Amino acid sequence: QKEVEQNSGPLSVPEGAIASLNCTYSDRGSQSFFWYRQYSGKSPELIMSIYSNGDKEDGRFTAQLNKASQYVSLLIRDSQPSDSATYLCAVGDTGGFKTIFGAGTRLFVKA
Amino acid sequence: NAGVMQNPRHLVRRRGQEARLRCSPMKGHSHVYWYRQLPEEGLKFMVYLQKENIIDESGMPKERFSAEFPKEGPSILRIQQVVRGDSAAYFCASSPPYDRVGNSPLHFGNGTRLTVT
Numbered sequence: 001q002k003e004v005e006q007n008s009g010p011l012s013v014p015e016g017a018i019a020s021l022n023c024t025y026s027d028r029g030s031q032s033f034f035w036y037r038q039y040s041g042k043s044p045e046l047i048m049s050i051y052s053n054g055d056k057e058d059g060r061f062t063a064q065l066n067k068a069s070q071y072v073s074l075l076i077r078d079s080q081p082s083d084s085a086t087y088l089c090a091v092g093d094t095g096g097f098k099t100i101f102g103a104g105t106r107l108f109v110k111a
Numbered sequence: 112n113a114g115v116m117q118n119p120r121h122l123v124r125r126r127g128q129e130a131r132l133r134c135s136p137m138k139g140h141s142h143v144y145w146y147r148q149l150p151e152e153g154l155k156f157m158v159y160l161q162k163e164n165i166i167d168e169s170g171m172p173k174e175r176f177s178a179e180f181p182k183e184g185p186s187i188l189r190i191q192q193v194v195r196g197d198s199a200a201y202f203c204a205s206s207p208p209y210d211r212v213g214n215s216p217l218h219f220g221n222g223t224r225l226t227v228t
Contacts, residue, residue, distance in 0.1 A: 031214075032214040032215075034216055034217075042221075043202055043219040043220060043221050043222050044154065044202070044217075044219050045219070046216045046217070046218070049216050088153060088154065090217075092214030093214075097142070097159060097166065097167065097214060098144065098156045098159050098167055098169075098170075098214075099144070099156070099214050099217055100156060101146070101153045101154040101155075101156075102153055103152060103153035104153050
């Protein structure tokens with residue numbers, strides 16, 4: 001059973017701080033990695049995709065991938081209260097074409 | 112530029128009735144995925160379809176659930192003889208044809224909230 005593991009949280013950070021979200025996955029052959037944000041009662045929306053080892057930055061967001069350690073992370077700089085949401089780590093399955101999601105980490109940014 | 116369209120947004124069914132959930136993918140997208148999300152839980156993969164083909168249904172319950180994506184019209188997720196445990200949010204997502212090694216990002220619809228009474 002291929003799995004994606006996340007700390008369910010909640011993770012609480014003060015406004016302006018860096019939020020660090022982590023994820024591990026079991027499928028060594030995975031090539032595609034994604035972070036989605038989901039507000040309560042809403043649908044997931046893509047924040048970042050990453051396919052190669054290293055860092056990828058987009059505005060206040062940085063995704064980090066280490067395939068050898070089977071580890072993906074998301075850093076949110078200058079966290080804002082509007083960043084409060086559940087963050088879903090997702091990994092492409094090499095056995096087929098589906099994307100497997102972790103259970104999500106709830107983030108609270110305190111004003 | 113319409114996104115993924117799902118309907119209805121909310122659906123209430125009594126135990127034993129049938130539920131039909133519809134999904135139209137984004138323009139230019141040929142791959143459709145259905146996911147189920149129980150309260151306070153992550154997204155669970157159910158089925159992946161292309162036009163007129165079920166590619167991967169490994170996440171579908173063996174009984175009562177079926178999905179299709181006909182040549183014309185939306186994808187349909189059908190749940191027969193619903194039970195209370197089927198109450199959940201059902202999300203449809205679409206992606207373009209693959210142009211790289213690995214998966215393309217998914218674009219999600221607003222979901223259908225199914226309540227079984």
